[in-house]
Amino acid sequence: MIRKLKNGRWEVDLWTDGRGSKRIRKRFDTKAEAKRFEQYALGRSAERKDWNPAPDRRHLSDLVGEWHDASGYRLKDGVKRKxxxxxxxxxxxxxxxxxxxxxDFASFRQRRIEIDGVTENTVNREQAYLNAVFNELARLGSWDKPNPLRHVRKFKIDEQELAFLTQEEIDRLLVECRASSNPSLYTVTRLALATGARWSEAEGIKRGNLAPYRVTFNYTKSGKSRTVPIPKDLYEAAIQEVPFVSCSAAFRHAIRRAGIELPQGQLTHICRHTYASHFVMNGGDILTLQRILGHSDIKLTMRYAHLSPDHLRSATVYAPTV
Incomplete structure (x- = not known):
C-alpha cells in the first residue's frame, strides 16, 4: 500500500508474499517513484535485489521528442513549436x-535578451513552451520530478497601444493596393478590413468559404469556425478571384507607398485592429465584436473598449462654469 505522510513524502508498506513474508517499508519524495518501487517489489519473484532505481539520464531534447510524440503533434503549430x-x-x-x-533558465533568457536581442515577450513565449513540456509529461506519468520552471516568473509586459487606420489612411491604402501588380492584394485587403480577419485567414479562403453575402473562416487560431457578413460587391469580387495568391509582401509595400507608419510588429494585424476599432467607435458592442473576431478570451476584445462612444461620454469630467 502507498500512503502520503504528514511531512509530504510517500511511504510504501507491503508484504512481498502475503502476511508472514518479508515486509518492506520505504519512503520517497514523489508518488510516482513510490508506485514504481511498489511495482518493482511486487514483480520480484526468485531474485532478491536491493531497490536502486536507475537515474533518469534523459536530456531536454529527449523530453521534447517525447512531448511531441505524445501530444505536441496534435497542435496546429506542433511542428513549428517542436x-x-x-x-x-x-x-x-x-x-x-x-x-x-x-x-539555468534565468541565465538563458538573460543571454537571449542582452546578446541575441530578442524581446521579453519572446522569452516569455519560450518559457511557456518549455513549461508546457514538463507539465504535459508529468500529466502523462513520464516525468515524476518537480517542474524546474514552476517558480520562474514571466516578465511583465506593458500593454502596447493598438494602432488603427483612419478613413483617410484606408482610402490611400486601397488606392495603392488597387495599383499593385499583385492580382489578389486589393480584394484580400478589403476582405480583411471588412471582416476583422487575420491576414492569413483572409488570404487563405476558398470558394467553399463564400456564400451570399458572407464568408466563413475555418481552421482559425481558436479552433472555432466563424461567419461574418460582407458587402455584395466584395462577395462577387472574392468569388471570382479565389483562390488568392500570396500577397503579404505586396501589402507591406502598399503600406509604405501610402505613407502609413505603424508601430513595430503591428503590420500583419493592422486591418484586424482597424476593423475592431471602427466597429467600437461606431457603437458596436464588445460581445458581438468578440464573436466576430473569434477571441476565446473577452480580455482580448476589451482592449478596444476605450474607443466606445459610451465609454468616452462616461469618462467626461464635469467642468463647472465660472
Whole structure:
C-alpha cells in the first residue's frame, strides 16, 4: 500500500508474499517513484535485489521528442513549436533534464535578451513552451520530478497601444493596393478590413468559404469556425478571384507607398485592429465584436473598449462654469 505522510513524502508498506513474508517499508519524495518501487517489489519473484532505481539520464531534447510524440503533434503549430523547442534546448546546451534548474533558465533568457536581442515577450513565449513540456509529461506519468520552471516568473509586459487606420489612411491604402501588380492584394485587403480577419485567414479562403453575402473562416487560431457578413460587391469580387495568391509582401509595400507608419510588429494585424476599432467607435458592442473576431478570451476584445462612444461620454469630467 502507498500512503502520503504528514511531512509530504510517500511511504510504501507491503508484504512481498502475503502476511508472514518479508515486509518492506520505504519512503520517497514523489508518488510516482513510490508506485514504481511498489511495482518493482511486487514483480520480484526468485531474485532478491536491493531497490536502486536507475537515474533518469534523459536530456531536454529527449523530453521534447517525447512531448511531441505524445501530444505536441496534435497542435496546429506542433511542428513549428517542436523546432522552436529544439532551438531552445541547443542554446541551453541540452542539459540532462533532471539537472536543469530555474537558475539555468534565468541565465538563458538573460543571454537571449542582452546578446541575441530578442524581446521579453519572446522569452516569455519560450518559457511557456518549455513549461508546457514538463507539465504535459508529468500529466502523462513520464516525468515524476518537480517542474524546474514552476517558480520562474514571466516578465511583465506593458500593454502596447493598438494602432488603427483612419478613413483617410484606408482610402490611400486601397488606392495603392488597387495599383499593385499583385492580382489578389486589393480584394484580400478589403476582405480583411471588412471582416476583422487575420491576414492569413483572409488570404487563405476558398470558394467553399463564400456564400451570399458572407464568408466563413475555418481552421482559425481558436479552433472555432466563424461567419461574418460582407458587402455584395466584395462577395462577387472574392468569388471570382479565389483562390488568392500570396500577397503579404505586396501589402507591406502598399503600406509604405501610402505613407502609413505603424508601430513595430503591428503590420500583419493592422486591418484586424482597424476593423475592431471602427466597429467600437461606431457603437458596436464588445460581445458581438468578440464573436466576430473569434477571441476565446473577452480580455482580448476589451482592449478596444476605450474607443466606445459610451465609454468616452462616461469618462467626461464635469467642468463647472465660472
Amino acid at each position: 523546432r522552436k523547442l529544439e532551438m531552445i534546448t541547443r542554446l541551453l546546451g541540452n542539459p540532462r533534464a533532471d539537472r536543469f534548474t530555474a537558475s
